[in-house]
Amino acid sequence: DIQMTQSPSSLSASVGDRVTITCRASQSISSYLNWYQQKPGKAPNLLIYAASSLQSGVPSRFSGSGSGTDFTLTISSLQVEDFATYYCQQSYSTPVTFGQGTKVEIK
């Protein structure tokens, strides 16, 4: 199985901050990487697919980059509604695997 490791596991930030979350795969996965946002008690919501493609309806302050083993999710200017947990997920091979999550909290 491909292991996905996110860092940090949690972070505190203020509204307006630029936030970066990193995801590392245990082997090369090309650009087969997706990002999801999950708020408490809700289902995950797709933000980015294929490493850098913005899902329809997702604000442009979210962006993704990377290929191979190292990937980044960036929120350019953190908004109140962005406080949530973020997961990366590889779709290179089955079993599909997720990172352990990064919780973004209010400073």
Add this chain to the structure above:
Amino acid sequence: QVQLQESGPGLVKPSETLSLTCTVSGGSISSYYWTWIRQPPGKGLEWIGYIYYSGSTNYNPSLKSRVTISVDTSKNQFSLKLSSVTAADTAVYYCARRSWYSYDSRGYSYYYYYMDVWGTGTTVTVSS
């Protein structure tokens, strides 16, 4: 727009079989893959498996011996059965649509899969 809704018992006894159904509304179940994912309390996401509308399946090896996913296109539903459950199977269970983005390059077709529509989730507790 397409919506998914999970249904099934919220409490299952140890050693019994967990059975859930996901109803697809606002669109056809045809031409897509359909996925089950779970999330234990306070933990991350675990992929259980998916089924194509034609019936072909792919399961997580860690659960494969206990999992069956099936589809009923006439009802626009797909289902999950997980046998011999234990307390470790207590989780929120989500159904989701597996969509894809594809492009052709140098004679090859590349497919990038992702889960773009999710149900609200249903909590299943395994307890006697």
